[in-house]
Amino acid sequence: MLISGLLVGLALGFVMQRGRFCVTGAFRDVWVTRNTRWLTAFLVVVAVQSVGIFALDAAGVITLQAEAFPWLATIVGGFIFGFAIVLAGGCATGTYYRAGEGLVGSWLALISYALFAAIMKTGPLTGFNTSMRSVTVEQSNFYSVLGISPWLLVAVLVAAVALAVRHHLAKPKFAMAALPASKTGLAHLLFEKPWNAFATAVVIGLIATVAWPLSWATGREDGLGITTPSSKLVSYLVTGDAELVDWGVYLVIGILLGSFIAAKGSGEFRVRVPDAATAVKSLGGGALMGIGAALAGGCTIGNAMVQTAQFTFQGWTALVFMILGTGVAAKLTIMNRRPAPAAAPRIPVGV
Amino acid sequence: MAQVTLETNGSVCPFPLVEAKEAMTTLTSGDELVIHFDCTQATDAIPRWAAESGYPVTDFSKRGPAEWSITVQKA
Numbered sequence: 293m294l295i296s297g298l299l300v301g302l303a304l305g306f307v308m309q310r311g312r313f314c315v316t317g318a319f320r321d322v323w324v325t326r327n328t329r330w331l332t333a334f335l336v337v338v339a340v341q342s343v344g345i346f347a348l349d350a351a352g353v354i355t356l357q358a359e360a361f362p363w364l365a366t367i368v369g370g371f372i373f374g375f376a377i378v379l380a381g382g383c384a385t386g387t388y389y390r391a392g393e394g395l396v397g398s399w400l401a402l403i404s405y406a407l408f409a410a411i412m413k414t415g416p417l418t419g420f421n422t423s424m425r426s427v428t429v430e431q432s433n434f435y436s437v438l439g440i441s442p443w444l445l446v447a448v449l450v451a452a453v454a455l456a457v458r459h460h461l462a463k464p465k466f467a468m469a470a471l472p473a474s475k476t477g478l479a480h481l482l483f484e485k486p487w488n489a490f491a492t493a494v495v496i497g498l499i500a501t502v503a504w505p506l507s508w509a510t511g512r513e514d515g516l517g518i519t520t521p522s523s524k525l526v527s528y529l530v531t532g533d534a535e536l537v538d539w540g541v542y543l544v545i546g547i548l549l550g551s552f553i554a555a556k557g558s559g560e561f562r563v564r565v566p567d568a569a570t571a572v573k574s575l576g577g578g579a580l581m582g583i584g585a586a587l588a589g590g591c592t593i594g595n596a597m598v599q600t601a602q603f604t605f606q607g608w609t610a611l612v613f614m615i616l617g618t619g620v621a622a623k624l625t626i627m628n629r630r631p632a633p634a635a636a637p638r639i640p641v642g643v
Numbered sequence: 644m645a646q647v648t649l650e651t652n653g654s655v656c657p658f659p660l661v662e663a664k665e666a667m668t669t670l671t672s673g674d675e676l677v678i679h680f681d682c683t684q685a686t687d688a689i690p691r692w693a694a695e696s697g698y699p700v701t702d703f704s705k706r707g708p709a710e711w712s713i714t715v716q717k718a
Binding site (some may be wrong): 309312315317320324349381390393394395397466467468469470471472486555556559560561563564565566567626 | 688718
């Protein structure tokens with residue numbers, strides 16, 4: 293049932309838009325504001341999904357596979373991808389959901405990202421991508437190398453993430469200004485109320501878990517993924533080969549539609565055209581995202597959220613290098629950005 | 644006591660917040676900064692920054708589809 297991909301995508305796009313779930317922001321905040329609130333929320337998704345998929349694996353619903361670790365491509369690609377998402381103003385899913393909010397800059401980034409992913413996966417750069425990804429080590433994940441049960445790692449991850457969440461929730465309560473409510477009941481909850489970051493993360497973790505058996509049932513033996521489906525969508529559009537339209541392609545179309553529904557329903561949709569500089573950054577960032585994600589074997593979802601939940605070396609290496617790439621780009625484009633010409637002299641402020 | 648308006652419509656996150664922080668440093672205590680923005684994530688990021696910095700928010704409203712205004716007072 294390919295249509296289940298569309299439904300999962302709809303749910304994911306909706307929840308990400310309403311929850312303001314931005315992985316780029318999560319990685320960026322670590323450097324720019326030294327805040328780990330959203331990174332913690334991101335790791336909640338990984339932890340929830342990790343429990344879910346090892347349970348599904350134990351139950352025989354899915355079978356997690358071990359593949360050789362393409363360390364070189366993962367390091368290089370992860371870093372490029374992390375750098376690129378700052379330029380593009382969103383990671384792959386972030387770009388899909390912002391495109392659904394009507395941001396033309398994200399439309400440009402999305403088209404460029406999908407095109408370059410296709411160029412790397414099935415186009416003229418396939419040889420380069422394949423040779424980079426052929427530099428591998430056989431060991432693929434932490435638990436097989438350590439010779440321990442994956443459940444031990446699941447327990448450690450869940451405990452560490454629980455402590456981090458407790459740290460953030462234990463912060464002194466402050467009253468945060470809120471917009472006046474204009475809706476009531478379910479409409480208020482779905483289309484108006486600000487969603488808690490950690491609650492949003494749990495919901496995304498559950499969606500990511502459910503994605504596995506649903507995708508598996510259609511013959512696509514994987515969880516959430518964005519880059520390969522985006523590449524296949526481009527290939528389908530230019531070849532008309534309907535064989536390419538798998539569960540993942542429905543998923544990414546669903547994300548776009550789900551975020552559009554969420555944004556439209558909450559009065560947050562408007563076609564917004566960026567200035568020239570932002571447009572160029574979006575296009576360039578999108579291209580580098582496609583190249584980086586293809587090399588690394590996935591984006592912030594496929595690698596940093598889905599591979600990590602399986603405790604693969606590829607997933608965690610990609611996550612670390614994406615955060616590093618994000619840091620370098622944030623340093624160059626946000627923290628060291630030229631001050632506005634008319635601005636008065638500034639004194640440093642603590643954050 | 645002065646009121647300064649910062650127009651950030653069209654700039655994507657995190658720039659509305661980055662610019663707001665910069666503008667805030669040029670104000671004196673009691674001044675108000677009116678920030679116009681159209682980046683969805685800032686509906687969370689800006690009031691959170693104001694609350695964490697101890698700046699009162701004297702107005703927070705939606706001006707139209709995907710368009711907001713928030714007034715933060717320097718404390």
